Amino acid sequence: MSNINRINKDLFRQRGKLVSIILGFHILAIVLMMLYKKVFKVTDPTSLTGGVLIAIITGIVLLVISVIYVFDSSKYRLIPISSNGLYFSNILSAFFAIIYLLVGEAIIYFGANAIFPNPYDQMMIRDFNVxxxxxxxxxxxxxxxxxxxxxxxxxxxxxxxxxxxxxxxxxxxxxxxxxxxxxxxxxxxxxxxxxxxxxxxxxxxxxxxxxxxxxxxxxxxxxxxxxxxxxxxxxxxxxxxxxxxxxxx
Amino acid sequence: MSKVLEIKDLRYKKNHKVILDKVNLSLDNGKIVGLLGANGAGKTTLMRLIVGLNSKTSGQITVAGVESKEAIKSCVSTTYSLKSAFKDVFANSWLERTRIKDIVKFYQTVYPDFSLDKYQEMADFLALDSRQNLKNLSTGETEKLTIALTLARQVQLYLLDEPLNGIDIMTRKKIIKSIIQWKNEEATMIISSHYVKEIAALLDDVIIIKDQTIYEVDSVEEIQNKYHLGVEAYYEQVYGGGSADE
Amino acid sequence: MTELLKITNLTYKKNYKTILDNINLSIGNGKIIGLLGENGAGKTTLMRLIAGVNSIKEGVITVDDKTKKIDIKKNVSLSDELGGFGRNTKVSEMVDFYQNVYPDFSMEKYQEIAQYLDLDESKRLSSLSTGTLGKLVIALALARNTKLYLLDEPMSGIDSMSRKKIISSIIRWKSDDSTIIISDHYVTEIASLLDDIVIIKDKTVYEMRSVESIQEKYHLGVEEYYEKVYEGGLPNE
Structure with a gap:
């Protein structure tokens, strides 16, 4: 069991980092966009849904690459752990990374809406609150x-x-x-x-x-x-x- | 004496081509064994099969009495782990910066038998700087790091695949020295190299791979006594087909 | 003696890091020269600079009295790692490519060398072992009729049987008035080929001297001498 914990530690850390970077970029993108609109006095409302979608898709693609890489790599295959252990550790860490990504994106989405409200997203949120x-x-x-x-x-x-x-x-x-x-x-x-x-x-x-x-x-x-x-x-x-x-x- | 490695009727096929066939091998504890063979003979394949990176077509591999892939991995230390770290998808991209430090930490988390003290000693001896980025390492430094990491695990079987390839003479001497100094007595080590003369002094036995199988396993002494030849000369003779098979 | 290769005050920097500093070198016709230095010393960079693959930042390189890159490329054959070819390329396709792009590529010479080294033209690059690949690289490099050959670690990772064949093919197919610069980490093995050695140390040419003079003066083999230079155990006059 201890060996599974060992590899879990590495994979969870690695994937947590991956998702954090995506979330960070997303926040940065939103801030830059808002600054741009402030500076150039653009008043057209901008929906945030597209950004969320792009971030989630990027996250999924990178996670797929990283999950497959673990099975290809001698670095991971040499770790003294059964193939089943490696598999579940790999998939489980990807699962939590997805949860982290979705929760993070939700916070960004609602947070950004609270700070920079726009009619499109308010409508979306209202529709979902049934x-x-x-x-x-x-x-x-x-x-x-x-x-x-x-x-x-x-x-x-x-x-x-x-x-x-x-x-x-x-x-x-x-x-x-x-x-x-x-x-x-x-x-x-x-x-x-x-x-x-x-x-x-x-x-x-x-x-x-x-x-x-x-x-x-x-x-x-x-x-x-x-x-x-x-x-x-x-x-x-x-x-x-x-x-x-x-x-x- | 107990056997650290036993291989029975090992066979490996890929793309319908036989790479290794009828491999039988049995190695004792506490030896340094040279694995010799021409390019493409199957030395690397054999090492990867032993540690379970390639899956055998048929046959049996036992390391220190255990047979399950998982158990074997915990008693064999190889050079492949680090080699694949260099091909990491995310390493060296803007997503991840891998320094020697990070790799050492990875080894520490993942291998319970990794001794940090032993690694530090070797790293000091080989003058490795732990802050250096993996992608900035020269060929010599890469190989030094590989050796230090591989030997820092306390296991019964070490597999070193061409640890001296492309390395300058000063570094080579240091690597050979550290192999002698840090190999523990009971462990067995298999080294493949194309510069047989250079490692000949280290070796107890040699395994020669030829024609998809193990041509023979001989002790270095025996080669000298029987054929009055150095290891390299003998090995070349085997490949030249000039060796009189008794 | 005419000077085939002349390098004056060559300095090469990359990413604000000096790789080679103030190199001065002059090499005559008809020699075999060993280029020695530790990993990362800059041997490959120097060869690539001479061949015109890396661009010269400071200094002048003259090959056969010409400084223009095009003229130099005509006169220099650099052993290529063949990285530019797809793994699917057949050996015969590569030979065709060489024949097309290099007017001085001699098909007859290539055939001779290939036959001697047992190269199979119908094979694809991906199916060649390291040893065969090394042989192919040598055959292609030597089949050009140029004045200067640069062989960069032609025997790295190659088994000793193939190494011996490569060394003997270098001796056999080198024309008398051409010069070969060869780098390798197993100095003893190529020592018998060499006329002179060039040692690179501390980013520059530490010295260039003939193999004979090393033996006469220090009573040392080339490899021992080279090691001594690096360990600093040699009184430099």
Missing amino acids: NQYWFQIKLVIAFILGIMLILVGSVVIRLLVSLIGDLLPIKKQTFATVILTLIVIWAVMVPFNVITANTLILLGVQEVTTSFSSIVRMLNMSLFILVAWNVVLTFLNLYLLNRWSEATR
């Missing part, structure tokens, strides 16, 4: 699970590509790897879509109406499916990691 707390919490959870699925899915694709690349009698060539990645992504997406769609039908979501109750039901189904996929892909990852994968860097 007193459906349970619904809102579920929505946030679905969002986080979706991001986790992106992370776990990226690892699956990375591991599958290198496994297939090793089995095929082709030399590791950049072009072949790109093609292979596209094929694997496609091959993973097809059953993913089919199974997800069929499960939705099985669970009784045939007609999607705009009524609130059907949206809630839809959300519940999505939550269930997201959890299921995360679990399935995690098992696949653990198998690939233990049996096949090699450190490449």
Whole structure:
């Protein structure tokens, strides 16, 4: 157990730093924008939603790169810890990094709105405050699970590509790897879509109406499916990691 | 005497090409062993297989009596960890500045057997400056750091993959000296190098890899007594195909 | 004796750090010269400056009485790490490239050397071992008919069998009036090739002297002498 704590310490620190830098840049960008508007007397209101979106997407992309890198790197693969331990430590630290990113962005968003109010974002906030707390919490959870699925899915694709690349009698060539990645992504997406769609039908979501109750039901189904996929892909990852994968860097 | 490393029928294939086949090896405690072979013979692959960075196609690897990958990692210290730190995605970018200090801290957090005292001693001897940035290190300094970090772990098996490659003679002598000085008695060390003569004085045994397998394991003494040859001359003869196989 | 390479007051700085300071050097025709110095001393930088790959900040480099970069490039063959080629490139494609861009590249000479070193033209760069790559670099560098060859650590990381072949191919395919400057960390191994050595220390040329004079004066091998210079154990007249 102590070894897991050791690597956790390193990964949590590293990812915390990554997210902090993104948040810092975002704050800096907002401050600069406001200064610009003050100096040049621009009075058009500016929405902050776009910035939040960009920050979250950047964060997710960097986390995906960093999660995959850990499995490629001898630096991490040599640490005396089981592959499962390394995997969970890696994914868990990424999970907390995402929470940190989302909470941080929320604070920045609401904080910036309080200091520099603008009509667009006030409308957004008003729309979201519909007193459906349970619904809102579920929505946030679905969002986080979706991001986790992106992370776990990226690892699956990375591991599958290198496994297939090793089995095929082709030399590791950049072009072949790109093609292979596209094929694997496609091959993973097809059953993913089919199974997800069929499960939705099985669970009784045939007609999607705009009524609130059907949206809630839809959300519940999505939550269930997201959890299921995360679990399935995690098992696949653990198998690939233990049996096949090699450190490449 | 107990065996620190045992390999049975190891086989490794990649892209349908056999890289290593029918490798059998058994090493005792407390030795310094040279791993020799032409470029591309599979020396690095063998070392990476031992420590579990590459996954074997079939066969068995036992280090100090243990077989699980996790347990092996805690009794083997290699040079690959630092080499990959240089290829870190975020290191050396504006996101992260890695100094020697940071790497030492990483080793300290991650390896329970890392001895900071031992590292400090070696770093002083090799004149390493802990404030230096990883990307500003010259080839010689990089290799010094690698040796100091690798040897500062207290384990039973050390794997040093070409620790002297591209290094000037002054630094080489220092590295060899520190290997002698800081290797503990019971530990076994495998060193690969293309300059056999230079490390020959260190070595107890040599392993020669040829034709995808271990051609032979011999003690240095035996080579001298039997063939009246230096290690390097003998090794070249093996590759020249001129060695009379008894 | 004519002077093939002449360097006067060359200083090179990068990021406000002096790499080479006030280099003066003059080298004649038909020699093999060892360029010695510790890691980070500036051997590679000096070679790249001579070949015109790095730009000269201060000072003058003359090769065969010419100072223009274009003229120098015509007369200098620098062993290239081949980093500019994709990993997928076939050996034959690289040879074609050399033939196209260097008018002095001799296909016959290359073929001869390649045959001697067992180079397979149909292979791709990514599938070559370090040893074969080193052989290829040498074959390409030597196949040009120029006056000055710069070989930067041609044997680093290469097994001893290949090293011996590389050394013998250098001896065999060097024309009599051309000069080779070679750097390597295993001085003893190349010592038998060398006429003169140039030692770089403290960012400048510490000295240039002939191998003979070292043996006569100090009764030392080249490597021992070089080490002594670095350890400061030598009385400098």
